[in-house]
Amino acid sequence: MFIMMNKEHNEHMAVSGIPTDMKLLDIHEAARFLRVSEVSVRRYTKSGALRCLRVGGRRERRFEREDLEAFVGANSPTRALAEASKPIGAAQPTLGPADVAAPEFATIEGMPVPWGRHLCQLYETDRGRVQMTVPFLNDGLNAGDACFLIASEPARAHLIEALRRVRGDLGPDIEAGRLRVIDHAQNGSAMLAALDEAFGAAMEEGFGKLRLVGDMAWFLDQGLSGDELVNFETRYDRQIGHSYPIISLCLYDARRFSGIEILHALKSHADTFDLPLSRFLLR
Amino acid sequence: MFIMMNKEHNEHMAVSGIPTDMKLLDIHEAARFLRVSEVSVRRYTKSGALRCLRVGGRRERRFEREDLEAFVGANSPTRALAEASKPIGAAQPTLGPADVAAPEFATIEGMPVPWGRHLCQLYETDRGRVQMTVPFLNDGLNAGDACFLIASEPARAHLIEALRRVRGDLGPDIEAGRLRVIDHAQNGSAMLAALDEAFGAAMEEGFGKLRLVGDMAWFLDQGLSGDELVNFETRYDRQIGHSYPIISLCLYDARRFSGIEILHALKSHADTFDLPLSRFLLR
DNA sequence: TCACGAAGATCAGCATTGATAATCAATGAC
DNA sequence: GTCATTGATTATCAATGCTGATCTTCGTGA
Structure with a gap:
C-alpha cells in the first residue's frame, strides 16, 4: 500500500x-x-x-x-x-x-536449435565461412525449408560454390523457391523491410520453416558504419528474428571487423549463448 | 574536483x-x-x-x-x-x-564461480573496465584473498583509483600483501614465470584463495604481437590458471584489439562459456 | 475426443531488498 | 549565528523477487 x-x-x-x-x-x-x-x-x-x-x-x-x-x-x-x-x-x-509456439528443432553440427533463434558465428579464414553454414543450408534444402542467403561478392560466390559442391546443381532448389539469394540493400532499414517482405512471402507460399545465412561483411561493403550495423542487428533481433519460424545465422569475418564491432556482434546475438558458444568460434 | x-x-x-x-x-x-x-x-x-x-x-x-x-x-x-x-x-x-574443502565459490555479480577459472571480459568504455572488476577485487580484499593486478598505465591508474574510491585508503591492503600490483614483464614467458612465482609465494604466505585482474592491453603496450598474446593466454590457461585456487579475470579493451584478437581472446578463455557470457560483455 | 502447450497457481529455499531507527555532521534558510 | 532539514552511516527485521519444481485448468488443433 x-x-x-x-x-x-x-x-x-x-x-x-x-x-x-x-x-x-x-x-x-x-x-x-x-x-x-x-x-x-x-x-x-x-x-x-x-x-x-x-x-x-x-x-x-x-x-x-x-x-x-x-x-x-x-x-x-x-x-x-x-x-x-x-x-x-x-x-x-x-x-x-x-x-513460443515453435516446438521443433533444427540441428546445427549435432546441436538441437529451436526455431526463432538469431545466432552469430565468428570466423577468421575462408574455410571457417563455409564449415558450419553449408551443412546448415544443405539440411534446410533437404528438409524443404526456405533458405535465404545474403552476402556480398567474394563471400557470396564462395558460399554458393561450396554449397554447389556438396549438393550438385542448385537450379532445382532456386526454381522451387527453396534457395533464395537476396541482394543486399543500400542500408539497414531497407534490408529489414526487404527481409520482412521476403519472409512473409515465403510463409504465404507455404513454407513452414525458414533459414537465413548472412555474411555481414556486406554491410561494410555498402560503406555503412558499425553503428548502423548494431542498429540493424538490434532491430532484426527484436522485430524479425523471433517473429518467424526462422533460424538466422549471421557470419562475421573477424579479419574485416574491428574489435568493437565483434563485441557488438556478440551482444546483439544473445541467443547464441544458449548454445555451446565455442562451436560458433571457427577458424 | x-x-x-x-x-x-x-x-x-x-x-x-x-x-x-x-x-x-x-x-x-x-x-x-x-x-x-x-x-x-x-x-x-x-x-x-x-x-x-x-x-x-x-x-x-x-x-x-x-x-x-x-x-x-x-x-x-x-x-x-x-x-x-x-x-x-x-x-x-x-x-x-x-x-571437502573444494566446494567453494566466489561471487561475481551474483554468479557463483568456482576457484580455478580463467575468464575473460570485453569492454569498450573506461566505465566497463571497472564495473565488474572493482567489486570482484573489493570482495576479495574483504574476504582476505590475495588480489593481483596487472595493467599498464592508463588502465592501471584508473583501476586503482576506482578501487580506492569504494574502499578508501589502499595502504593497509597493500602492506598486508592482500593487494599486489604486478609490473608487466617484457614478454609472455617472463610474465608467466613471474606470475607462477608470485602465486606460489602468496600461497606459502598462507593465502588460501587468489584473485587476478589483468588488463591485457599491457601486452600491446609492450609491443608484443597478437600471436604472442594467444600463446601467452594458452599457456596460462594450461599451466597456471587451473593449478592454483585462483580466479583469473582477463580484461580486453575492444577499442584496442582487432577483431581477430578478440576472437582469439574468447577462444582461449573457454571457462567463460560455462557462465552467462552476456554478463562479461560490458559497455 | 484426446493430446498438447500455454497460463495460472502454489511450494520451497535463498539472497536481496525495503523500511525503520538511531546517531552524526553538513547544509541551507532565516 | 541559529536552527530545522537533509543525507551518510550502521544496524535490524520483515517482505519481496528470483529460481526451480509440481500441479491444474483452459483453449486449440489433430
Missing part, C-alpha cells in the same frame, strides 16, 4: 529538467500492463519473447514501455515493422509471440 | 570545458530511475557495482545518467555452474578430506 503510493507518486515531476522519459516498470507493473500474471511475464522474458533489463544483485526485472507495446503487437509477424497505431489499451485476447 | 577529473573523456564539451550534458542526479532521482529504493542505491555504490560521484563535506552521492544506464544489465540467464562444476562421474561416495 505504502509502496504503491511511493512508486506512482511524483512520476511526472520533471525535477530540475532531467528527462524522466526512461520510465522503467517493475514486474508487477508490467504484468498489470499486459493483464497477465507475473509468472507469465517471467516466462516471456525467459523465452526471449519479451525483452527486459536487469537491476541489482537479485537481478530484478525492469521493463521499458516500448518493449511491452511491441510484445502486444507481436502477433502479426508480417507487419512486424509497421509501427503505426497500436491499440495498447484493450489487450487482445490471444497474445503469444511466434517463437 | 572529482567531477572535472571524470569528465575528461566526455565528447560534448562546451567552450568552457564544462560538459553541456552533465546532469547529475541525486540519490532520490537515481533510485527513481532504477525503480529501486534509495537504500539499495547506497548498497550498490558501497559494493562498487554502481559508480557515483561525491560532492560536499557530507560526501553526498551524485550520479551520471550513463552510469545508471550501464548499471542496468541485459537479460541473461542467471544460472551459473553450481551444477555444471560438479564432476561428471556418478554420485561421489564418501569424500576424502581434500574434497
Whole structure:
C-alpha cells in the first residue's frame, strides 16, 4: 500500500529538467500492463519473447514501455515493422509471440536449435565461412525449408560454390523457391523491410520453416558504419528474428571487423549463448 | 574536483570545458530511475557495482545518467555452474578430506564461480573496465584473498583509483600483501614465470584463495604481437590458471584489439562459456 | 475426443531488498 | 549565528523477487 503510493507518486515531476522519459516498470507493473500474471511475464522474458533489463544483485526485472507495446503487437509477424497505431489499451485476447509456439528443432553440427533463434558465428579464414553454414543450408534444402542467403561478392560466390559442391546443381532448389539469394540493400532499414517482405512471402507460399545465412561483411561493403550495423542487428533481433519460424545465422569475418564491432556482434546475438558458444568460434 | 577529473573523456564539451550534458542526479532521482529504493542505491555504490560521484563535506552521492544506464544489465540467464562444476562421474561416495574443502565459490555479480577459472571480459568504455572488476577485487580484499593486478598505465591508474574510491585508503591492503600490483614483464614467458612465482609465494604466505585482474592491453603496450598474446593466454590457461585456487579475470579493451584478437581472446578463455557470457560483455 | 502447450497457481529455499531507527555532521534558510 | 532539514552511516527485521519444481485448468488443433 505504502509502496504503491511511493512508486506512482511524483512520476511526472520533471525535477530540475532531467528527462524522466526512461520510465522503467517493475514486474508487477508490467504484468498489470499486459493483464497477465507475473509468472507469465517471467516466462516471456525467459523465452526471449519479451525483452527486459536487469537491476541489482537479485537481478530484478525492469521493463521499458516500448518493449511491452511491441510484445502486444507481436502477433502479426508480417507487419512486424509497421509501427503505426497500436491499440495498447484493450489487450487482445490471444497474445503469444511466434517463437513460443515453435516446438521443433533444427540441428546445427549435432546441436538441437529451436526455431526463432538469431545466432552469430565468428570466423577468421575462408574455410571457417563455409564449415558450419553449408551443412546448415544443405539440411534446410533437404528438409524443404526456405533458405535465404545474403552476402556480398567474394563471400557470396564462395558460399554458393561450396554449397554447389556438396549438393550438385542448385537450379532445382532456386526454381522451387527453396534457395533464395537476396541482394543486399543500400542500408539497414531497407534490408529489414526487404527481409520482412521476403519472409512473409515465403510463409504465404507455404513454407513452414525458414533459414537465413548472412555474411555481414556486406554491410561494410555498402560503406555503412558499425553503428548502423548494431542498429540493424538490434532491430532484426527484436522485430524479425523471433517473429518467424526462422533460424538466422549471421557470419562475421573477424579479419574485416574491428574489435568493437565483434563485441557488438556478440551482444546483439544473445541467443547464441544458449548454445555451446565455442562451436560458433571457427577458424 | 572529482567531477572535472571524470569528465575528461566526455565528447560534448562546451567552450568552457564544462560538459553541456552533465546532469547529475541525486540519490532520490537515481533510485527513481532504477525503480529501486534509495537504500539499495547506497548498497550498490558501497559494493562498487554502481559508480557515483561525491560532492560536499557530507560526501553526498551524485550520479551520471550513463552510469545508471550501464548499471542496468541485459537479460541473461542467471544460472551459473553450481551444477555444471560438479564432476561428471556418478554420485561421489564418501569424500576424502581434500574434497571437502573444494566446494567453494566466489561471487561475481551474483554468479557463483568456482576457484580455478580463467575468464575473460570485453569492454569498450573506461566505465566497463571497472564495473565488474572493482567489486570482484573489493570482495576479495574483504574476504582476505590475495588480489593481483596487472595493467599498464592508463588502465592501471584508473583501476586503482576506482578501487580506492569504494574502499578508501589502499595502504593497509597493500602492506598486508592482500593487494599486489604486478609490473608487466617484457614478454609472455617472463610474465608467466613471474606470475607462477608470485602465486606460489602468496600461497606459502598462507593465502588460501587468489584473485587476478589483468588488463591485457599491457601486452600491446609492450609491443608484443597478437600471436604472442594467444600463446601467452594458452599457456596460462594450461599451466597456471587451473593449478592454483585462483580466479583469473582477463580484461580486453575492444577499442584496442582487432577483431581477430578478440576472437582469439574468447577462444582461449573457454571457462567463460560455462557462465552467462552476456554478463562479461560490458559497455 | 484426446493430446498438447500455454497460463495460472502454489511450494520451497535463498539472497536481496525495503523500511525503520538511531546517531552524526553538513547544509541551507532565516 | 541559529536552527530545522537533509543525507551518510550502521544496524535490524520483515517482505519481496528470483529460481526451480509440481500441479491444474483452459483453449486449440489433430
